[in-house]
Structure formats: structure tokens, C-alpha cells
Amino acid sequence: MTGIVVSVICFFSYLAVASHVGLIDQTVEGEVSSIELRASLTLMILIGYLPVAHWYLRKWSLQSFGEVKQAFALQDNARVPSDRTLLAAGIVGWLAFITLFLILPDRDSLLFQPWRWALDYTAVVIALSLVGWSIGRLSFELIWTALHLTEIAKCLPDLNLFDRDSFKPFIQQGVQSALLIIIMMSITGHLAVKPGSGIIGTMVFMTTMLVLTMMALIIPMRGIHSRIQAGKRGELAAIREKIRLKKDRLIAGSAQESDMIVALLAMETRIERVPDWPFDGGSLSRFSFYLLLGLGSWVGAALVERLINSAL
Template sequence: MSKKGEDRSFGWETRLVLASPLNLFWTGAAIAVLLYLSFMSCALWNGLNIVIDRAGDPTLSSDAWTALCMSLLWWTIISLGQYTRSANLAEAWKLSKLGVSMSVERLAELERGPTRVAHRRAAFFGLIGAAAGFVFYTIVYRPDGQVVWPSNMTLTNAWFFVMTLGLFTEIFRSLSFLRMDTSVFVRDLDHRVAIDLLDISKLDGFGRIALRGALPWLLTGTIVLLLLLGQRSTELFLPLIAGLVASATIVFAWPMWRVHRLIDNAKKVELARLRREIFETRAVFDSQGAESDRAAPRLSALLALEGRVEKAREWPLDMPTVFRFGLYLALPLGSWLGGAIVERILALVMG
């Protein structure tokens, strides 16, 4: 292996998933359960109620609901992030077999992990995230309206402090790695994609890659939206949700727009060429003699080909991908429905 290849390594998230005897889903679920159990231990130590009575109905306390959402966020970041990485790598190899030039060096950025430079850049973004998390914690998390400082922290306060800083750090780190992963697929894309206007489906892999890249951020934004159900102060949550949705939009739109532009340009060039040939063939067809008879089949074929090219879609999106995109957009609605279901289950369990 080259020195350049040895300079690559996986982050702790990938190493954790690879070392786990469970699959991606259950590894993330186990982490979420362990984190929530750790919160419950802290809450019980401090004598806090997990379930409270609100207007005659049992419900999770504000802290318990927030801790549940935070645990789910860790599941989303770790499990879905690693799923996106592995699935996009498999998709890239499929694209390379369909004529899309994906160099081994570019694929290595996903197969063997980021470079040291990418890790250092991610660490820098993580520090920015930790600072943002500290500000977020001190402004938003105020039990009984009081600011919590190290001097008056309980064990539960400390749990929220560590989780908030950890989540912000991980989100910012993931954004840095996400930018790198996305650039792998769009770097020099103009010189690597051969457009076959009669079979655009060869490029549908780009749509699936873009959609997978957006999924973790849409789901993270959805869980953050769920956090609002247990918060008194929501002003800082709106910019956070907007930032996550913006990240998802950029990750989805960037490769999609690049491929769309390539298809559109190829379509314009091909239609211009066909219409020149149709004009020339029609002139021969309108003339008299044997050449007119020979031009008839060619004119018919050119007209049919023009219609086929004109109808070729200009986006690398098949119907299953479009359907999944619609489901992803419905995630926020599902999150509020999920919150209502949790409340209903609690009411049934507690009688």
C-alpha cells in the first residue's frame, strides 16, 4: 500500500461500528439505550421523576424527554452516518462499472477513511461545535429558570452538559467529513461522466448517493424538532433546525445539480446535431429521384431519435428515489406523530 493510503484512517465512530458484533441498526440502538439508562441513573440519584402527571395524564418529564431525544440523536449520527458511508461506497463501485470514471484514489477516501488532514480539519470543526454547544447549554438548559454552572451542577446537569457538548462536537465533525465525502463524487465530475441520453438510468446512482447524504441531516433535524416538545425556550432551536435542513439540502442538491447540468448540456448538443441532420435529410427527401427514396427511412429514424432524446429526463432520479425523497420530507410530521404516540403509550401503561 502506498504511503498516501497509509495516511488514512477511520474515525472513532466507524471503528466502533466495525468492532461491534451487532449490525448498524442494533449498534446504534444499543448506544441509545445505554445513554438513556445512564440518564435515568443520574435522575434517580438526584431524586428526579422520570414520569410526571400533567393535567391528569402521565407524561415524560421535560428532562426525560430531552434525554430521550439526545439518545436518539447519537443513534442517528453514528448508525445512519456509517450506513451512508458504506452504501455510497457500494454505489460508487456500481457507477464505475457503468462507465462513470471513479478513480481508486477517490474511492479510497471512503474505503480506507479520511486523510490526516481531513481528521485535523474535522477536529477543528469539532472545537467550534463544542463552543457552540457550551453557549447552547448555558442559554437553553435552565432548570427552574436558573443558569447551571459547574459550582451548582447536579449529576443530571453534568449529564446534559456532556451530552450537549458531545452532540454539537459530533455534528460539526460530521459536517466536515460530509463535505469531504460529497466532494469525492462531484470533483471533476464534468470529465468523468459519459452521458447516454438513451439510458439516463445509468446515472441514477448519483441520485441515491445524494439522497443518502441528506438523510442523516433530515433525521437529525427531525429529532431536534422533537426536542421542542420538552423545552420552554425554543429560540435557539429554530436556527439549529434551519442549519441542519440547509446542510441536507446542499448535500442533496450539489451533486444532483452538477449531473443535471451535464445531462442538459449533452441533450442540447445532441438535439442541435439531430436537427441539423433532419434539416439536411429533409432537403434531400423533398428532392426528386432515387436519393429521395433512400432518404425517407433515414428521415423517419432521425425524427424518432429526436423525439426519444427530447423526452429523456434531465435529472438522475428514478421513481423509487423520488418516492423515498417524499418520505424523507414527511419525517417532521412523523416526529410529531411519534411524540403523540409516546404520550399515548405512557397513558396506557400508567393507567
């Protein structure tokens, strides 16, 4: 709720600033591309969203660690990135955003001439700094948490391949992390619909967001995926060795081994059918639904943009 309030305040505050300096009138009259106003308003929304997303990421991560600890009787406590590390990540994000959006697009950037800053430009610089700072921290913790879960998975005791419930914390972390990126994709999706931009730019933007979403989904499950594969290989090798021994005895004339071989073959088949990834139908359905929402925002933005251009 706090994030929504902050976003609304920033959004309407910038609208007031844009109206004061005449940016809204210039946009309506076609003197200035609508992308400038849309991008600035999007920054105002992200100012409220990103800290809330970071808070939820931390909350969900600690919850996932706790569930893994309980399921596998681990002794280690959950860990989070240090404040110093997050500070460095925030600075990197801030520098990246300032460079990408203020310095590179304009070699004679006003960024280094603060005495020439108009009110709306000042607001954009502040907003970009806050968004870059927040995205740097959020991105780092998202990746750090995913890699930490991977390391935990490598240290787990022997897995019960048939206990799929014990894998749910890894699935949950992946789906929830992807959701945070998809929401950001929905917020920023309309920026891909830039007047006069080519299809290549739009496709690059969409592909980048989709890749980030898939990374957020997959990385938290890489470790448990490797453990499942290793567990299957080990158990299948042991069962097949037993089948070989029982088969030799059966051939030698021991009819008592027949029932045991049937049971071993059934177990072999059951283990082979265990999925290598810990996904289940519900998690895949939720992820697909979230992804469709993100893609739907792009389609909606394209339709709205076309309607506005037709009206003007």
C-alpha cells in the same frame, strides 16, 4: 446494533441520574417543563445514533464511488475527508452546540462555573459536547461527499443519456444521505412540540429540518444533473443540424432522405424526453416514504404531548 446499545445505556443512565436529582418528579408534578427532560433524553439517543450514521455515510459513500468508477471506467480511487479536517469539523460542531444550547439561552450560564454543576447538568454538558462533535463531523462529511460526487460528475466521459442505470450511484447517495437526516429528524421531532411554544417556532424547526433533508438529497445529484442537461443540449443540437441538412436535401428532390429524417425526428423526441434529473420512480417513492416517516414522528409527538398534558 452497537449504536442501539450505546443509546439505550445512555438513555437509562440519564434516567437514573434525573431520578436521583429529582428532575423526573419535578417534571411529573409540573414544576419543570417536560422539554428539559425530553431534550436531555434525546441527546442520549443521539450519542449512539450519530457515530453509526457517520459509519453508514462513509460505507455508502465508498460504495457509490466504487459503482461510479466501475460504470464509467474511472481510474481515480475513492477519497474521504482527512482526519485533521474531521477533527476541525468536530471542534466547530462542539463549539456551536455549546454556544447555542448552553451559553446563548442563559447569559449567566453555569457552563463557566463548573463548581456549581449538578450531576444532571454535568451529564448534559458531556452529552451536548459529544453530540455537537459528532454532528459537526457527520455534517461535514455529508456535504464533502456530495460535493466530491458533483466534481466527479463533471469529469465523467461522454454520457449515454439512455443508460439510466449508470446514474444510480448518484441517486443512491442522495436518497441514503437524506435518510440519515430524516432519522435524526424523527429522533428530534418531538422537541418541536414544546409546551407554551408558538406555532412560529415549530414551523421554523420543521422547515429547517426539511431544508436539510432536501439538500442532502439534491447536492449529490447536482453534477450529474448538469452533465445530463449539457449532454441533451449537445445531442439535440447535433441532431437538429442533421435534420436541417436532410430537410434541405429532401426539398431539393432527394426522396431517399425521408426515412432518415423520420429516424432523426424520433431520436430527437426520445432525447427530449430524457429527464434532466436522474431520479426514477423507485428512488422518489423511497424518499417520499422516508420523509413521511419523519413527518409522522412529529404528528405522533404532538398527539402524545397533548394526551400527556390532558392526563396531567
